[in-house]
Amino acid sequence: MKDADAKRxxxxxxxELNNPKNNSLDSYDNYIGDRSIGHMLxxxxxxxxxxxxxxxxxxxxxxxxxxxxxxxxxxHRFGHWAVGWHELILIDPQDTAAVKTAEDIEAALQDYPVxxxxxxxELELEEFHENWDNWLAxxxxxxxxxxxxxxxxxxxxxxxxxxxxxxxxxxxxxGACRTDDADPAITAGxxxxxxxxxxxxxxxxxxxxxxxxxxxxxxxxxYGENMRxxxxxxxxxxxxxxxxxxx
Numbered sequence: 285m286k287d288a289d290a291k292r293x294x295x296x297x298x299x300e301l302n303n304p305k306n307n308s309l310d311s312y313d314n315y316i317g318d319r320s321i322g323h324m325l326x327x328x329x330x331x332x333x334x335x336x337x338x339x340x341x342x343x344x345x346x347x348x349x350x351x352x353x354x355x356x357x358x359x360h361r362f363g364h365w366a367v368g369w370h371e372l373i374l375i376d377p378q379d380t381a382a383v384k385t386a387e388d389i390e391a392a393l394q395d396y397p398v399x400x401x402x403x404x405x406e407l408e409l410e411e412f413h414e415n416w417d418n419w420l421a422x423x424x425x426x427x428x429x430x431x432x433x434x435x436x437x438x439x440x441x442x443x444x445x446x447x448x449x450x451x452x453x454x455x456x457x458x459g460a461c462r463t464d465d466a467d468p469a470i471t472a473g474x475x476x477x478x479x480x481x482x483x484x485x486x487x488x489x490x491x492x493x494x495x496x497x498x499x500x501x502x503x504x505x506x507y508g509e510n511m512r513x514x515x516x517x518x519x520x521x522x523x524x525x526x527x528x529x530x531x
Contacts, residue, residue: 294387295325295326295327295328295375295383295386295387295390296325296326297322297323297324297325297326297377298321298322298323298324298325298326298372298374299319299322299323301326302322321358321360321374323377324358324374324375324376324377325374325375325376325377325383325386326372326373326374326375327346327350327372327373327374327375327386327389328346328386328389328390328393329342329343329346329373329389329393329399330343330370330371330372330373331343331370331371332368332369332370332371333368333369333370334368337404337407337408337411338397338398338404340407341398341399341400341403341404341407342393342397342398342399343371343373344403345399345400345403346373346386346389346399347359347373349385349389349399350373350375350382350385350386351382351385355376356375356376356378356379356382357373357374357375357376357379357382358373358374358375359371359372359373359374360372360373360374373386412466415466416451416454420454420466420468421447421450421451423468424450424454424468424471424472425442425443425450426468427468427469427471427472428442428472428475428480429442430469430472431469431472431473431475432477432480437487437491438484438487438488438491441484441487441488442480442483442484445483445484449483450483453475453479453480453483454471456479457471457472457474457475457479458471458474
């Protein structure tokens with residue numbers, strides 16, 4: 285966390301936070317929980333079910349700076365009509381050390397929105413890896429297949445590529461391993477054929493060999509004079525023909 289400057293911040297009590305005059309939607313008018321905590325001070329961080337990495341990182345960092353949960357530093361979870369639940373850190377005003385730390389945190393956040401850059405980066409990377417395993421790798425594979433209009437045989441080949449290689453390709457193209465703005469279609473659009481060809485080179489080689497073998501055995505030349513790909517590497521391989529033939 286960055287050092288707070290000399291300015292002091294005034295923390296609000298839980299009663300003040302829930303005063304209908306200050307907060308018409310999230311006030312005591314819509315609250316049925318414990319009001320004995322009304323005198324406690326509210327730390328300047330919070331998180332809810334849908335919080336992004338930044339909110340979660342600041343919440344965890346602030347709680348750590350406050351020395352973790354104790355009798356005077358408490359994490360309270362409340363049901364919420366919009367986000368399901370949200371959590372606040374409440375501080376006993378008699379714990380002057382914790383109050384000062386919370387004021388320093390609030391002052392720091394006024395200057396810079398991140399309490400701990402390293403912790404935030406770690407959370408973002410964890411989130412990226414989780415989403416990569418759950419959906420992003422699959423969507424990236426699909427986007428690559430669409431981008432290059434891959435025939436079915438190469439779609440399967442790309443699907444079988446080691447996940448680490450596909451992940452490395454994403455990081456090389458995207459430049460950042462974050463999912464808050466991840467768009468597989470855009471990332472695939474930045475890819476060139478030379479980027480993915482090495483990943484499926486063995487399958488390409490096998491397909492071409494099988495196609496040549498088919499022509500050699502049957503004498504059929506479905507591409508006729510357009511079979512220049514056979515000897516000219518600048519001509520695209522006739523994948524459509526391969527898809528129609530059992531080779």
